[in-house]
Amino acid sequence: MTNSMSEIEHTDCILITGSNTAETHPIIGRMVKRAVQRNRAKLIIVDPRQVELTKYAHIWLRPRPGTDVAWINGLMNVIIAEELWDKVYVQERTEGFEAMRQAVAPYTPEVVSKITGVPAEDIRRAARMYAKAPRAMQLYAMGITQHSTGTNNVMALANLAMLCGNVGIEGGGVNPLRGQGNVQGACDMGALPNVFPGYQSVTDEAVLGKFEQGWGTGMRLSNRLGLMLTEMFPAIMDGKLKAMLIMGENPVLSDANATHVKEALEKLDLLVVQDIFFTETAQLADVVLPAASFAEKDGTFTNTERRVQRVRKAIDPPGSAMPDWQIICALAERIGQKLQERRDRDNGRNAARAAARPAYGRWDYASPSEIFDEMASLTPSYAGISYERLERGGLQWPCPTKYHPGTPYLHKGRFTRGKGKFAAIEFAPSAELPNEEYPFYLSTGRIRYHYHTGTMTRRSPGLETIAPEERLELNPQDAQRMGIAEGDLVRVTSRRGSIEAKVRLSERSSPGMVFGTFHFREVPINVLTNNALDPVAKIPEYKVCAVRVERVPTAERPAAPERKAAEELQPA
């Protein structure tokens, strides 16, 4: 997030799109409710689904899935036409305005209405409401990014915010809500193929030099960009990738076009999975390593507003399980030993060459705080943070020095890159649109009571009681037309696969749209989704793909649902 969560309750207008905030981020959802009820903030929601917060919204636009750039450009078109933009801000702090202005010129409310299905007048109303608010905050989540046009969607939102002078102020900003506990931290720590910790580029010679020194690896670090997750699976199929180490992830259930992912993982020469449960992915591995859960280790998480906070160990891990950091250290040391052995063997033959062999840096950390200190010494935005300071409460990066108080909102007074740049963005339809054979849009997401692939929440008795099985949401209009009743079993088929699930009739899905989650391994919805990628961020198009929905006649139903518990699959 560019801004902080607490600002939600003090802003004048909130625009939420592509996020079922009340269910996926309940605490933020409550803040939004309170902002509307107590502080009279205006709430605009743009979502094809009737998400819970629409009850509190002043304006709810319901565009067709995958038409985000169109409505965002539409809002800007109106704001420019009606002279509602922040001219001083645009003049002083941004560049590229003219090109953007030309790009949005054709997107009049009437044109946008044809593309999105939203009435032209509603687009005008929303534009005015957003532009007239002294401070307006945008919140968005995967409903914006999980598209083949995801990067464009985000840039379009940033355009809109800058146009109205809403970036770099308290109570404004463009705020992605991070889905998983430490996504922000994983990115900050450089678990990305193109950057070191703190977003320092792997192609920058100075940065490479700094890390070579700092780590004392004794070898040159690679300056070739790595593969992104979604590129890894095709690379395996092409025979380029032979081994994979997976820490705490379950891509077999969570990734688009799951059948393909499974095939790929099976083809690897070596798959190592370290996790707390025997997940679907672990079952395909060669070696499985037992890891500690968050309750069993010390460390830090960085939340969606860049706040670094302490995670503390409450109990010991079960059996001989170890915290991930210890596993990694042990593995690194083992690899080091093997290389040392080789070196010793070589020594007789070629002493000079052997002596030049790398040392592989430091791996004997006594505690996570030592790891943190090493990281902070190489990462400017974390440089001022230490465990000692965190004892007194979380700190928001950038926090460059020991006495820096942290940064509640970014781009204050000046953009990190100098001037904010408008991008000229054109609408492009989703990679896969409904047709006669596959007439429905399928959209995927999550529900309040479960998390991700369900490995954790589904093992918590309370949550499993309240939401025990997948229910596919279908609009009652469609259901009636097709003779489907609440609780009926349906088969959903896309070009890539097919699943069966029970139906819940709900107005939340608009006609022509079905919605499902990826929490339940019995209904692996990602066999259906499209792995068409956004060209820049390489995010698969989870939010839109075309499917066919049919009722499964009673006779065809399996007698009892097949549910293999993980322990049955484990060796005795």
Added chain:
Amino acid sequence: MASFTRHDLKRIHLTVNGRPILARAGQTVLEAARENGIHIPTLCYHEKLKPIGACRLCVVDVAGTPTPVTSCTTPATEGMVVTTDSAMLENLRRETLKLLLLRHPMNCAACELNGNCQLQDLVHEYDITHQDLHTYEITPVEYDAGVWATPLIKYHPQRCVLCGRCVQACIEITGAGAINFKGRGATTRIAPVEPTLNSQGECVSCGECMAICPVNALTEANAKPKGKPWETTRVKTVCGYCGCGCELELNVVHGQVVGVTPAGDNGVNNGALCAKGRFGYGFINHQDRLKEPMIKRDGYWEQSNWDEALDYIADKLLQIRDQHGPDAIAALSSARCTNEDNYLFQKLTRGVIGTNNIDHCARL
């Protein structure tokens, strides 16, 4: 971001128990007294909620008013003269408590709040025994428990002192308004609200009602019995589920996580939690947890140990790297792991294996 205006800073003077004290305009008599270290017993009052005024334990005398008033709902005004501890007031409070106890079983040994219960503290303070209760010749009514608004929470009507905190928390903290008082007289209880046309009052199973109940009348329906307060250690940490990063405390008894409580009023969540954070801890001590390293040989899993498993991985990795180069190896990191885990994982990938093939599931 509380904004202090002139008005807030205005001081007013009152006399409590003969002692002059200063209060801020807008404070209640209770708040003013507490700030000045004067004790007034309360039960339904909670700092996070608007005053409810239901239990009448906080009664005080104000000069000029004929009957005692509840201090939690009475604003402090300039020149007010207040008495908090006369014999008459103490008696009044004692009788009020006794009436509550006719409904609430003094079966403290069976209750896990034992030792951490506001009602128990009050009973102690006013030294009420079973003997005292026999002065009323009333047999308690049997209540039917009914269902709570969510299957995750169980309601114990006998324990309930009808303070109304839960009702208020559901409105003020959660914004759901899913529960309210139901019935009248001796059978009054808290129950889910009937959905009407314009308010469905849908419960979201957040458990705020449970967390704020002073007497353990609301308990976790699916949990094992929790430990007594004196055998429970509370460890402050951060919720691992979503990106909000709420602060919470894991309650640990004999090396097991048996519950989650909010960690004070600090943190991004101000002590609030959602269903996942509060009820989603069962996986931690689940029997399915992986306990030992395992290696698959010829399609069969074999239990292994760290030494063997690390050897196996290191050998295989080096062999693949020798044959196909470092870029034939990739690593997938996790948004569920800590910063330290992620940092080391990319250090391993880049600094030891020698490739930038590292990513995580941020895009999901």
